[in-house]
Amino acid sequence: xxxxxxxxxxxxxxxxxVQHGDSLSRIIRRYHGPLAxxxxxxxxxxxxxxxxxxxxxxxxxxGQILVLDIPRQYCPIPKIMVPPVVTIDERAIGTLKQGLExxxxxxxxxxxxxAPLTLAAASTGLGTLDYTFKSNAPLVAxxxxxxxDLMEKKITRGQYDYRRVKILKKLExxxxxxxxxxxxxxxPVNEVLRITRKKDAIPTKIIERKAERLLNLSRNxxxxxxxxxxxxSLGVACHDIAHTDSRxxxxxxxxxxxxGIMGGVLYGTAVTLAIAMMATPVGWxxxxxxxxxxxxxxxxxxxxxxxxxxxxxxxxxxxxxxxxRLSIDxxxx
Amino acid sequence: xxxxxSDPNLGTYVMFYVAMGAIVLxxxxxxxxxxxxxxxxxxxxxxxxxxxxxxxxxxxxxxxWPFSPFRSAAxxxxxxxxxxxKKRRFKGVEIDTRGDRVLTFFSWIFLxxxxxxxxxxxxxxxxxxxxxVLSPNILDG
Numbered sequence: 001x002x003x004x005x006x007x008x009x010x011x012x013x014x015x016x017x018v019q020h021g022d023s024l025s026r027i028i029r030r031y032h033g034p035l036a037x038x039x040x041x042x043x044x045x046x047x048x049x050x051x052x053x054x055x056x057x058x059x060x061x062x063g064q065i066l067v068l069d070i071p072r073q074y075c076p077i078p079k080i081m082v083p084p085v086v087t088i089d090e091r092a093i094g095t096l097k098q099g100l101e102x103x104x105x106x107x108x109x110x111x112x113x114x115a116p117l118t119l120a121a122a123s124t125g126l127g128t129l130d131y132t133f134k135s136n137a138p139l140v141a142x143x144x145x146x147x148x149d150l151m152e153k154k155i156t157r158g159q160y161d162y163r164r165v166k167i168l169k170k171l172e173x174x175x176x177x178x179x180x181x182x183x184x185x186x187x188p189v190n191e192v193l194r195i196t197r198k199k200d201a202i203p204t205k206i207i208e209r210k211a212e213r214l215l216n217l218s219r220n221x222x223x224x225x226x227x228x229x230x231x232x233s234l235g236v237a238c239h240d241i242a243h244t245d246s247r248x249x250x251x252x253x254x255x256x257x258x259x260g261i262m263g264g265v266l267y268g269t270a271v272t273l274a275i276a277m278m279a280t281p282v283g284w285x286x287x288x289x290x291x292x293x294x295x296x297x298x299x300x301x302x303x304x305x306x307x308x309x310x311x312x313x314x315x316x317x318x319x320x321x322x323x324x325r326l327s328i329d330x331x332x333x
Numbered sequence: 334x335x336x337x338x339s340d341p342n343l344g345t346y347v348m349f350y351v352a353m354g355a356i357v358l359x360x361x362x363x364x365x366x367x368x369x370x371x372x373x374x375x376x377x378x379x380x381x382x383x384x385x386x387x388x389x390x391x392x393x394x395x396x397x398w399p400f401s402p403f404r405s406a407a408x409x410x411x412x413x414x415x416x417x418x419k420k421r422r423f424k425g426v427e428i429d430t431r432g433d434r435v436l437t438f439f440s441w442i443f444l445x446x447x448x449x450x451x452x453x454x455x456x457x458x459x460x461x462x463x464x465x466v467l468s469p470n471i472l473d474g
Contacts, residue, residue: 308457
């Protein structure tokens with residue numbers, strides 16, 4: 001049985017009720033996963049410090065309550081048919097910051113553009129915008145943290161002003177022409193991101209709302225990107241089908257478009273399963289290779305499928321009319 | 334039957350249906366993934382979507398679309414190949430999946446469909462590459 005109690009930056013402190021068959025190494029493995037012996041020893045030492053009643057680490061008893069520091073657990077609540085999303089609260093800001101700190105700029109940019117290619121969707125432009133908004137949301141949140149530090153007297157007024165100006169300048173430089181979209185206002189950034197002086201209002205409310213806006217923009221871009229591009233690809237095919245008289249060509253366009261998208265889906269599935277299984281971090285060079293191969297496979301399969309259809313048509317002019325059978329004619333007019 | 338097998342265009346017919354098969358399986362794969370993802374995440378996220386099984390940047394990236402399918406892919410592998418995935422991603426995990434028969438069944442279907450689809454796609458790509466390289470027109474420009 002565990003009961004959450006205290007919190008630190010990246011750890012939760014819990015009270016752990018020792019069960020039959022438990023040992024310290026087993027408990028550590030449960031929360032930290034398999035560790036190198038040296039690291040495990042370090043954690044055992046910390047447990048002994050926090051639980052001075054334990055005299056021998058090899059002897060713990062069922063029913064004994066231990067104070068444990070475990071890695072903070074971030075579990076978004078999944079909803080049926082809607083993928084879980086990052087919401088703006090303290091935990092999300094922490095996770096975002098941590099995630100972004102551990103990922104290089106190139107890697108993030110490439111990763112943003114990897115999804116479209118592996119999942120046959122989205123675009124580099126949308127990926128870059130997504131990255132821009134997502135990476136700046138924590139910067140806005142820093143403003144709120146800066147104010148909290150001032151209120152808790154961790155910093156002086158001068159330090160607060162200096163940090164605030166620095167963050168705002170950084171934000172202005174990074175967002176550049178996207179400032180108006182990101183902030184949702186024409187006014188200068190220092191006027192938009194301000195502390196509320198209204199009575200009974202949370203002082204950092206406006207800043208938090210703007211951080212949330214950036215995250216929402218990012219989420220919508222990355223979510224919508226794939227749909228937009230898959231839709232755009234089918235839209236172009238639909239337009240070409242509508243403006244072609246030849247039955248053969250209509251079918252060839254359809255087969256190539258579907259082949260391209262489904263080739264990307266199949267390739268994306270293979271890559272996803274491999275990454276999920278191996279748990280090896282994908283560096284930006286690997287991401288670039290995966291994306292490049294994905295684009296090639298997607299294109300190659302589309303063209304290959306079209307060629308096969310053309311060959312079939314040349315053998316028998318009255319071959320399968322997929323456009324007619326799927327009533328694509330009725331939709332693409 | 335013998336007439337069909339001796340048809341000189343048999344290769345073209347077979348390859349065309351192989352390509353169409355891959356496209357249809359791709360569609361089926363998407364439907365299965367969209368259907369399975371929420372159920373798999375609801376079942377396993379609480380226990381598994383956290384450190385140390387996912388790195389901090391994975392927790393950040395896989396929380397939302399377009400990378401969230403990586404989570405369900407890992408859970409599907411846990412249901413179908415528990416021994417293999419416990420050696421890599423889910424090292425030392427202690428979770429009882431014996432009651433998840435429906436999810437396991439559909440995860441197997443998913444893996445079967447994806448394996449066949451990927452195999453058919455590779456066949457088309459290899460055949461296309463050979464046809465291109467061995468084409469006599471290639472020398473004529």
